[in-house]
Amino acid sequence: MTAPSTPFKIQLADRLVKLPPYVLARVNALRDAKRQAGQDVIDLGMGNPSEPPQDIVINKLNEAARDPNNHGYSKATGILNLKREVSAKYFKKFGVRLDPESEVCVTIGSKEGFSHMLLATVGPGDNVIIPAPFFPAHKYAVAMAGASVISLEVSNHERFLSNIAFTCEHLSPVPKLVVFNYPHNPSSVTVEPEFWVEVVKLAKRYGFMVISDFAYADVAFDGYQPPSFLAAPGAKEVGVEFTTMSKGYNMAGWRVGFCCGNPEMVKALGVIKGYYDYGLFQAIQIAAIVALRHTDAAVESQSRLYQARRDLLLDGLRKQGWQVPTPRAGMFVWGKYPEPWASQMNSVEFAMYMLEHANVALSPGTGFGAAGEGHCRMALVENENRLKQALRQMARCLERDTRPPLAEKPANGVPKAAIAT
Numbered sequence: 001m002t003a004p005s006t007p008f009k010i011q012l013a014d015r016l017v018k019l020p021p022y023v024l025a026r027v028n029a030l031r032d033a034k035r036q037a038g039q040d041v042i043d044l045g046m047g048n049p050s051e052p053p054q055d056i057v058i059n060k061l062n063e064a065a066r067d068p069n070n071h072g073y074s075k076a077t078g079i080l081n082l083k084r085e086v087s088a089k090y091f092k093k094f095g096v097r098l099d100p101e102s103e104v105c106v107t108i109g110s111k112e113g114f115s116h117m118l119l120a121t122v123g124p125g126d127n128v129i130i131p132a133p134f135f136p137a138h139k140y141a142v143a144m145a146g147a148s149v150i151s152l153e154v155s156n157h158e159r160f161l162s163n164i165a166f167t168c169e170h171l172s173p174v175p176k177l178v179v180f181n182y183p184h185n186p187s188s189v190t191v192e193p194e195f196w197v198e199v200v201k202l203a204k205r206y207g208f209m210v211i212s213d214f215a216y217a218d219v220a221f222d223g224y225q226p227p228s229f230l231a232a233p234g235a236k237e238v239g240v241e242f243t244t245m246s247k248g249y250n251m252a253g254w255r256v257g258f259c260c261g262n263p264e265m266v267k268a269l270g271v272i273k274g275y276y277d278y279g280l281f282q283a284i285q286i287a288a289i290v291a292l293r294h295t296d297a298a299v300e301s302q303s304r305l306y307q308a309r310r311d312l313l314l315d316g317l318r319k320q321g322w323q324v325p326t327p328r329a330g331m332f333v334w335g336k337y338p339e340p341w342a343s344q345m346n347s348v349e350f351a352m353y354m355l356e357h358a359n360v361a362l363s364p365g366t367g368f369g370a371a372g373e374g375h376c377r378m379a380l381v382e383n384e385n386r387l388k389q390a391l392r393q394m395a396r397c398l399e400r401d402t403r404p405p406l407a408e409k410p411a412n413g414v415p416k417a418a419i420a421t
């Protein structure tokens with residue numbers, strides 16, 4: 001006779017169970033349901049480039065994929081020729097010299113590299129400072145590494161730096177690592193080269209390591225060039241910088257990123273990667289070399305395309321009463337939605353309302369933590385005609401004002417399920 005079987009229980013790890021519900025999931029679920037029902041939703045939610053990479057890059061991938069030598073495991077930290085190309089780009093663009101062997105690591109997108117770098121550098125008992133509002137991976141990679149997160153408001157640089165100094169003076173243990181992200185996602189805040197000089201001084205004074213997430217290095221407007229942290233004197237002594245081919249090169253799905261700078265940190269990332277992965281498909285690495293070497297002009301014209309979309313969107317939003325700063329870089333417009341909605345709906349409610357009534361998907365500000373409340377983020381990933389259509393639909397919806405009757409709100413104005421912290 002067989003014993004009555006008790007239902008098997010899958011017991012997941014604490015680090016997974018403790019992750020909060022993904023705020024954008026609600027918006028995405030409604031967007032998908034609408035699309036399945038045949039509605040045309042204009043999606044400004046995610047910074048997912050809409051254009052393909054250049055033909056020469058795709059052709060090189062094709063060619064490299066036909067070479068039988070490229071189908072084995074590649075090197076976990078990337079092939080030397082690609083690292084040489086990254087080092088050449090850093091020198092050409094920022095005047096930064098990098099040793100390709102010890103100061104450059106190829107990653108499977110910058111998010112993979114960033115997350116594994118956190119595993120290599122921090123753990124339980126350590127404090128890590130990140131910007132607020134935050135790109136979710138900045139917070140949750142720290143949390144999954146077991147360290148504690150301190151998020152500091154990022155919109156004003158001087159205050160951000162003085163808050164870092166204050167935290168270092170008063171917190172025990174002193175933060176071990178500080179994450180910077182300029183041009184910033186979601187707010188698009190940018191900095192000048194002097195900012196990084198101050199960061200290096202602070203890092204040396206308090207002994208914290210630096211990670212600069214420079215994902216939007218290649219997407220800038222009006223002649224502005226986002227400065228690299230690594231160009232500041234002494235930067236390589238204190239930290240690393242992550243860059244990516246996802247944004248400027250339209251290669252988001254290819255998953256090509258780089259970690260450059262401090263050799264000890266770069267080596268530590270390589271050790272972690274050696275245990276977790278075998279690196280990026282070699283044919284992609286070979287095609288990435290071609291992209292870095294031959295497609296500068298396309299990267300620039302992609303920025304001009306985003307700039308034209310930015311101008312169109314800013315103009316329309318301002319006419320609707322949004323408060324939107326003009327971004328100098330990045331793929332997003334970040335702004336405060338207008339009254340009376342701002343005082344009556346939190347950002348998730350507003351985004352759901354826009355999706356429901358205007359068929360436009362926005363990212364609610366609290367998807368980037370409580371500091372994002374009152375804001376929404378729009379990605380410049382739809383073409384100008386679609387953006388005009390989105391603006392018309394939003395304006396019609398705001399004019400018509402189909403707001404639901406006021407519901408009772410929790411004390412902080414944000415429904416519990418909406419908080420990403």
Ligand SMILES: Cc1ncc(COP(=O)(O)O)c(C=O)c1O
Pocket residue numbers: 047108109110111112135181184185213215243244245246252255256257
């Ligand atoms: C600030 C920031 N860092 C990293 C990434 C991820 O880039 P990758 O595609 O290289 O993983 C993104 C993508 O949206 C981003 O906004």
